[in-house]
Amino acid sequence: MEKETKQNSATQIKVFKALADPIRLAIVTYLKQQDHEVTCGEVGAVVGISKTSGTYHFKLLQAAGLITARKVAREKYVQLDPTTFEQYVTDFYKNL
Amino acid sequence: MEKETKQNSATQIKVFKALADPIRLAIVTYLKQQDHEVTCGEVGAVVGISKTSGTYHFKLLQAAGLITARKVAREKYVQLDPTTFEQYVTDFYKNL
DNA sequence: TAAATAGTTCAAAAATATTTGAACTATTTT
């Protein structure tokens, strides 16, 4: 059974834009290492940004589909979404 | 024999920045379809940009290593560099 | 040799992206 290969061009740009920034790359790197849900606060502390800046960057990553988020009481847990990486990054060149 | 996996983080950002733009994505798409050297003028005409804009976008793509360029008399021939795509895009997630 | 063609350079203008701090909501702790 083959995988789905239809790409959304607006999403494609959002994905590359989201990854084209050192802070967001640091966030993604940390989330990959953890390989499980972590709070925005934890990630923000690790990469050294303010809460406000965190809100901004997590929003872009989520809009690109690169992370999923789950709000639990006052905390927000985030995690990478590997399927988006696969579809829009890993498979980018072959689907071009 | 394994492939080299050491990534340059400045290049990584340049690559994603270069791909995070609709015009440059159109350029890359056209170059992939052609699969051989074409002039900047031809590409520029296809994607509908001015010469000046072309110079700007080809410069970014080249600085990211996504295209190679060869000047022949007054024309500049460009072509994708698949190894950069492989190293910095296709293998990005696995090397994270 | 004059005119046309392919592309570059430069700086100013315009458009986008990012940072910042104050004020806010909602939840948890003391």
Add this chain to the structure above:
DNA sequence: AAAATAGTTCAAATATTTTTGAACTATTTA
């Protein structure tokens, strides 16, 4: 109930990216 904590919202300030046009170099064509 007050204080602390986690995160959001908003608008202004700042920074970065992209576009534009005029002037330029080098090459080719008429």
